Amino acid sequence: MxxxxxFASAGxxxxxxxxxxxxxxxxxxxxxxxxxxxxxxxxxxVTTFSAMIGWLAVFxxxxxxxxxxxAALAGAAFGFLHAALTVTLDLSQHVTGLGITLFASxxxxxLFRLIVPxxxxxxxIVPFQPIHIPGLSNLPFIGPALFAQTAPAYLAIVLGYxxxxxxxxxxxxxxxENPHAAEAQGVNPITVRYGAIRAGSVLMGVGGAFLxxxxxxxxxxxxxxxxxWVCIALVVFSSWRPNRALLxxxxxxxxxxxxxxxxxxxxxxxxYQLFLMVPYIMSIVALAVMxxxxxxxQALIRAYRRGKQ
Amino acid sequence: xxxTLLLNFVAVLFVSMxxxxxLKDSLAFGWPQSLPVADNAVLPKLVERSRLHIGLIVAIAIxxxxxxxxxxxxxxxxxxxxxxxxxxxxxxxxxxASTLIKVACLFGGxxxxxxxxxxxxxxxxxxxxxxxxxxxxGIIVAMLANLHPIGVIAAAVFTAATFVGADGMSRAIGIPxxxxxxxxxxxxxxxxxxxxFTQYRIVK
Numbered sequence: 257m258x259x260x261x262x263f264a265s266a267g268x269x270x271x272x273x274x275x276x277x278x279x280x281x282x283x284x285x286x287x288x289x290x291x292x293x294x295x296x297x298x299x300x301x302v303t304t305f306s307a308m309i310g311w312l313a314v315f316x317x318x319x320x321x322x323x324x325x326x327a328a329l330a331g332a333a334f335g336f337l338h339a340a341l342t343v344t345l346d347l348s349q350h351v352t353g354l355g356i357t358l359f360a361s362x363x364x365x366x367l368f369r370l371i372v373p374x375x376x377x378x379x380x381i382v383p384f385q386p387i388h389i390p391g392l393s394n395l396p397f398i399g400p401a402l403f404a405q406t407a408p409a410y411l412a413i414v415l416g417y418x419x420x421x422x423x424x425x426x427x428x429x430x431x432x433e434n435p436h437a438a439e440a441q442g443v444n445p446i447t448v449r450y451g452a453i454r455a456g457s458v459l460m461g462v463g464g465a466f467l468x469x470x471x472x473x474x475x476x477x478x479x480x481x482x483x484x485w486v487c488i489a490l491v492v493f494s495s496w497r498p499n500r501a502l503l504x505x506x507x508x509x510x511x512x513x514x515x516x517x518x519x520x521x522x523x524x525x526x527x528y529q530l531f532l533m534v535p536y537i538m539s540i541v542a543l544a545v546m547x548x549x550x551x552x553x554q555a556l557i558r559a560y561r562r563g564k565q
Numbered sequence: 566x567x568x569t570l571l572l573n574f575v576a577v578l579f580v581s582m583x584x585x586x587x588l589k590d591s592l593a594f595g596w597p598q599s600l601p602v603a604d605n606a607v608l609p610k611l612v613e614r615s616r617l618h619i620g621l622i623v624a625i626a627i628x629x630x631x632x633x634x635x636x637x638x639x640x641x642x643x644x645x646x647x648x649x650x651x652x653x654x655x656x657x658x659x660x661x662a663s664t665l666i667k668v669a670c671l672f673g674g675x676x677x678x679x680x681x682x683x684x685x686x687x688x689x690x691x692x693x694x695x696x697x698x699x700x701x702x703g704i705i706v707a708m709l710a711n712l713h714p715i716g717v718i719a720a721a722v723f724t725a726a727t728f729v730g731a732d733g734m735s736r737a738i739g740i741p742x743x744x745x746x747x748x749x750x751x752x753x754x755x756x757x758x759x760x761x762f763t764q765y766r767i768v769k
Contacts, residue, residue, distance in 0.1 A: 355753045362746030369741035529578040536574045
């Protein structure tokens with residue numbers, strides 16, 4: 257069976273990890289925001305802007321790590337904007353998030369077009385190179401991808417630890433469940449939400465930077481392709497738990513990598529657009545199935561105002 | 566909510582599939598676009614030799630109808646109640662699920678009408694890049710109009726003027742047309758903040 261042979265190729269598993277990395281960052285970022293009680297639909301725009309600005313920094317001559325830092329900083333800036341609008345001003349989190357997405361993505365296209373003149377082929381940079389560790393890299397399956405992958409995978413573990421085993425994590429989670437109770441315990445919900453949204457947006461920014469600094473070597477409009485929305489769906493799928501978010505992102509990436517390869521096997525008989533639809537439909541199905549069982553943070557999307565229930 | 570954002574991509578891919586398959590225009594030199602709209606289905610023009618077509622009148626009429634439904638009918642009242650406070654609406658006997666489904670279908674229908682009018686009035690054929698973000702602009706227009714159907718007309722004219730102006734700027738001095746999207750998105754965020762200050766007073 258050709259269709260099953262795909263699973264035996266090391267290329268598939270390397271692709272899974274490559275596709276999953278920005279999703280893991282993005283999902284953990286969105287999860288971080290939602291665990292403090294704020295839905296951040298700005299994720300799509302923040303990812304786009306960070307992808308652009310990180311790439312632009314490297315294109316203009318800085319090194320890759322500086323590019324990554326610039327992208328993270330951009331994420332923090334948009335996170336601050338989202339926090340100011342939703343936490344301090346108590347505006348609708350849905351509309352603000354969409355507004356930030358529209359603003360950030362159009363701003364990144366605008367700056368990109370302004371600074372980089374239109375060309376037939378988009379200009380490129382030299383991206384992060386895969387790290388080769390003698391001996392380990394030659395192991396079948398695990399070797400090639402594992403070491404590029406350690407950072408985000410460990411990040412999920414670290415985030416899980418912080419959220420569930422430290423007092424800081426408890427403060428964040430209680431803010432999402434009942435900010436009034438948090439306040440009574442001496443936790444300032446506003447500070448916590450500002451911090452969590454900024455930290456989450458930094459993660460989204462790093463995920464975006466991964467797209468242009470590692471997965472591809474150029475930036476082009478619409479390159480984020482709804483990955484942000486997929487991340488939001490994955491957060492629900494994971495029931496707001498970092499370990500399941502990691503699993504969900506990997507599962508999603510497996511579907512995506514599999515459909516790409518399936519296209520080459522049975523692509524003649526079926527229009528390729530059907531394959532491209534699969535990941536989006538998968539997220540919707542997963543959302544519909546898991547949303548029933550998920551335990552939603554009780555104060556998610558609910559603004560906190562001092563002295564007002 | 567996120568479902569609709571994801572369905573966007575599914576819908577665009579479906580259009581892409583149709584215009585590269587059954588609806589492909591064989592005379593389009595390989596460009597992915599559909600066969601032209603039949604002559605008797607093209608919307609009549611309002612002003613000769615311009616692109617202004619009868620869709621404008623339809624749009625304004627619909628704005629008025631939506632306003633009347635929203636302000637004067639039981640269904641309008643129910644949908645408003647469901648939006649403002651679902652729990653209270655349910656307590657008062659509003660069928661929440663069916664109201665929401667009806668509103669979603671109506672809204673989908675109107676969005677579909679927008680696409681059909683654009684194809685039948687202006688373009689004459691279907692491509693995947695038919696809509697330069699009309700859907701997202703719709704959200705912005707609705708917020709700029711403070712969710713009032715008649716205000717939508719003014720907000721839509723403002724947004725359209727921004728886009729047309731950016732096209733002109735792009736042709737004249739080479740500014741990227743994305744400046745329009747930036748302006749409109751910023752106006753949305755500004756409007757949100759402005760609305761906040763119309764509803765609250767600063768207490769010392």
